[in-house]
Amino acid sequence: MTLAFSIYTHSIGPLFFTCFRERETEEERDTEMATLTVSELVPSPVEDAEQLRKAFQGWGTDEKTVISILAHRNSTQRKQIQQAYEELYQESLTKRLESELTGDLEKAVYRWMFNPIEREAVLANIALKKTIDNQVIIEIACVNSPADLLVVKQAYQALYKHSLEEDVAAHTTRDMRRLLTGLVGTYRYNGEEIDTRLAQSEAAILHEAIKSKEHNHEEFIRILTTRSKAQLNATFNRYKDEHGTSISKALLASESANEFVSALRVTVKCIASPLKYYEKVLRNALTKSTDDDTLSRVIVTRAEKDLKEIKDLYLNRTNVPLDQAISKSVSGHYESFLLALLGN
Amino acid sequence: MTLAFSIYTHSIGPLFFTCFRERETEEERDTEMATLTVSELVPSPVEDAEQLRKAFQGWGTDEKTVISILAHRNSTQRKQIQQAYEELYQESLTKRLESELTGDLEKAVYRWMFNPIEREAVLANIALKKTIDNQVIIEIACVNSPADLLVVKQAYQALYKHSLEEDVAAHTTRDMRRLLTGLVGTYRYNGEEIDTRLAQSEAAILHEAIKSKEHNHEEFIRILTTRSKAQLNATFNRYKDEHGTSISKALLASESANEFVSALRVTVKCIASPLKYYEKVLRNALTKSTDDDTLSRVIVTRAEKDLKEIKDLYLNRTNVPLDQAISKSVSGHYESFLLALLGN
Known part of the structure; x- marks a missing residue:
């Protein structure tokens, strides 16, 4: 995961920050449907950074503490903790997490540490490695509002010095290229008018x-x-x-x-229905052999947005609570982390 | 021209205005290469509006006065005059101009009255009527910077309640559709890095x-x-x-x-070279039978941007000053208007 983590430390251009402000409104709107729980009395970023540092020291890592902090902080708070940590200890928190954690937990926490926009830009970039993961590209292009897709594309350019369009086009051919470049390229009209x-x-x-x-x-x-x-x-x-x-x-x-x-x-x-779509994706990821990559992607990306509704849909459809299904499929600290994001 | 003029009075959404500010910086950068001449002591918008009103009254229209005012005011000033005129006389200046002027002059002044962004959105929309004018769509998609193209697309959506992409796609087929929707759709990376x-x-x-x-x-x-x-x-x-x-x-x-x-x-x-491109377009428009539509489009759209350089290129290439070539091809108030925009 070294490469993926290092991407995070790249500088992001001014354009990105201009548009980030608009996005925050979008996030605020989303929080009612979010599962992320943040207690009203959160320690200061410095206190959190100090606790994390303690959890890293000595024999092994105290994953419980790491999870109890990071899985209960929103995007802005996580950013503040990262800044405090770097100022205190002159090292990148994300890089330290990379060396302290392993396996599915490492991957899930890695994804979680990004803010939502950067995360989608990074996920898009990863989806374009080796065999292209069409599904992730389509999700990013179609679930986001046109304005949100635009800021994801701006973040993508700031991180990779390429457009998402050219990278998608270069990794695809024929019909798939036409479909995917059209989906990521078009700046759709967002009005409610219908003809x-x-x-x-x-x-x-x-x-x-x-x-x-x-x-x-x-x-x-x-x-x-x-x-x-x-x-x-x-x-x-x-x-x-x-x-x-x-x-x-x-x-x-x-x-x-x-x-x-x-x-x-x-x-x-x-x-047509992003929430139903995600419910189905989770259902598929949790049946048969667990698809951990997809499971953590959906939980992490939707926890601050609309996972509450997806959870309700899952229960209605399967008669099994989502957290129960996850507990059956995964275990250990990884399980705890996902359940914490689910609001448990 | 009634329909086209009426478009102008549509409301433009808040997103458009947010991004308009960025665009003004672009315009300021452009003014060194502009041919538009605005004297340092410009009358107030109210005085200009009053002079225009006088020019409209009585028998016929005093085109000379109309041109002497409008062809020497920048985009911001024209907007202020429009607002002052509407407040004073409870009628739209653009609509009044429509009824006072005729022919090529009417069309050129009509185009001139827009601010640069709205103008490109309107030109794109007109280019999509009946037989699509590919050239205009390509100019808008490729000459503008990615950020400018984006605000043109936002203005287009605010005016027509459609995306430029869907209208271009609906008016084209096969290869031409692939080319044009790709050109208008892609949010190109704007960095200088080269591989x-x-x-x-x-x-x-x-x-x-x-x-x-x-x-x-x-x-x-x-x-x-x-x-x-x-x-x-x-x-x-x-x-x-x-x-x-x-x-x-x-x-x-x-x-x-x-x-x-x-x-x-x-x-x-x-x-590769938008200025050389426009020089060639003007050269073609001025040889054989004059192509007035193209001539006025290029003069009007570039006068506040880079027409000075295009003019220099034209002289170098033909050994004839552009204003002289225009004088040979067109006449009357229309000629005066174009020459005024050219800085004469």
């Missing part, structure tokens, strides 16, 4: 493409990558009214496993 | 595509639509070093008139 006639005609185009199994049809990609989310949801609803099934299900039925069709389905779900 | 090895390998890809006449090759489109301008210029230079001719000339030689290849050439030129 019902357009929804009707574009639902028909989507239906025609699915019927003829031309999912790579350029009109299919155009509609998904450029229309506003409000307009797309009107189109998806129209499709369902007309054909009695959702586009996502129609795509599933129309073709056997195919990477591109599955990317289309992720796109539709992330736009 | 020389990448420039070498991508120059080779471009060369291969041109040699095999596969200009619609997806790699060709990927490179032009996603790489930073600095990187692209390194690639273009590498191409020239390697093959003794510019990409633009190689494209010209490789194929007979073809709309897509010509769009590629406009893209390359707007990225």
Whole structure:
């Protein structure tokens, strides 16, 4: 994890900070649906830094203390602790955590230490290594609001001196490139206005493409990558009214496993219902052999945003509380950390 | 022109104004290369509004006065005059101008009255009517800095309740759609860093595509639509070093008139050298039968930015001063207006 951690210490340009202020409003709005619990009386950043230092010293690491502090501090507080730690001990807290922790816990804490915007930029970059992880790119492009996606892209440029668009395009080809560069590239209109006639005609185009199994049809990609989310949801609803099934299900039925069709389905779900999408992702990650990478990604990225609602959806769907399902699948300090983020 | 004028009075959202401040810095930087002349002692907006009102009254319009005022006020001053005029006379100055002026002069003044950002948003929208004017879309996407393109897109959304991306995509198909949506969609990295090895390998890809006449090759489109301008210029230079001719000339030689290849050439030129590009556009507009639409578009959009340099390039290339060439091609108040913007 050395490389990934070191990315964190890169400088972020002024543009990023300008837009970060807008983002904070977004975060504030999100906190009602968050699971992260922060007690009203939090120690000062210096006290937290001192406690962490103590936890690192002596034989082994006192993971319990590390978790009890970091899993109960919000993004701003974590940043302040990092600053206090560096001032006190002249070393990077993130680098120290890297050497103190291991395995899934290390990865989860590493992801957690970023602020939400940087984290998505870093996740996007990791998703573009070796075999590209389409799903993560689509999530970032489609779950974020257009304004949030823009600041993620600005953070990405500040960190990697490249645009997200060029890196996505360079790691993909043909239909997948068209879909993914369109999704990350477009600065979607964010208004609520809906053109019902357009929804009707574009639902028909989507239906025609699915019927003829031309999912790579350029009109299919155009509609998904450029229309506003409000307009797309009107189109998806129209499709369902007309054909009695959702586009996502129609795509599933129309073709056997195919990477591109599955990317289309992720796109539709992330736009139509991000919370339901994440609930399903968690369900998949927790059945069969646990997918720890996905599990920690979803818990960490949503804990400060909307994990409470995702948790409710999970319980409704499976009749098992999410924390119980996680306890069954993972163990040790890693389990404690995830459960702490879940609000336990 | 009624419809076009009425667009102007639409409200512009708060996001637009937030980003407008950044843009003003860009404009200030540009003024050294501008041709617009504003005397140091400008009348107050109210005095200007009163003079304009007088020019509108009685038999006919006093175009001379209209031009002497409006062609010598910068964007901020024009806005203040509009506000003063509306407060004094309870009517829109732009609408009044519409009814007072005609023909090419009306169109040029109409374009001039916008601030630079709104103007580009409106020009983009007009370019998407009926047969799409690729050239204007490419200019807006490639001449503007990434940050400026973004504010133009925000202004476009505020005016039309659509994204520029979806409107461009809906008005194009196939290769042209891929090229244009890529150009308007990508938020290019704006850093000066250059990867020389990448420039070498991508120059080779471009060369291969041109040699095999596969200009619609997806790699060709990927490179032009996603790489930073600095990187692209390194690639273009590498191409020239390697093959003794510019990409633009190689494209010209490789194929007979073809709309897509010509769009590629406009893209390359707007990225490689916008000033030379505009000089050539003016040269074409002023030879043969005058292309008034293009002539007024370039003069109006560049007068507050870099028309001085374009003028110098024109003189160097043709041995004829630009104002003289314009005087030969157009006449009357329209001529006076363009020459006033040119600094005469």
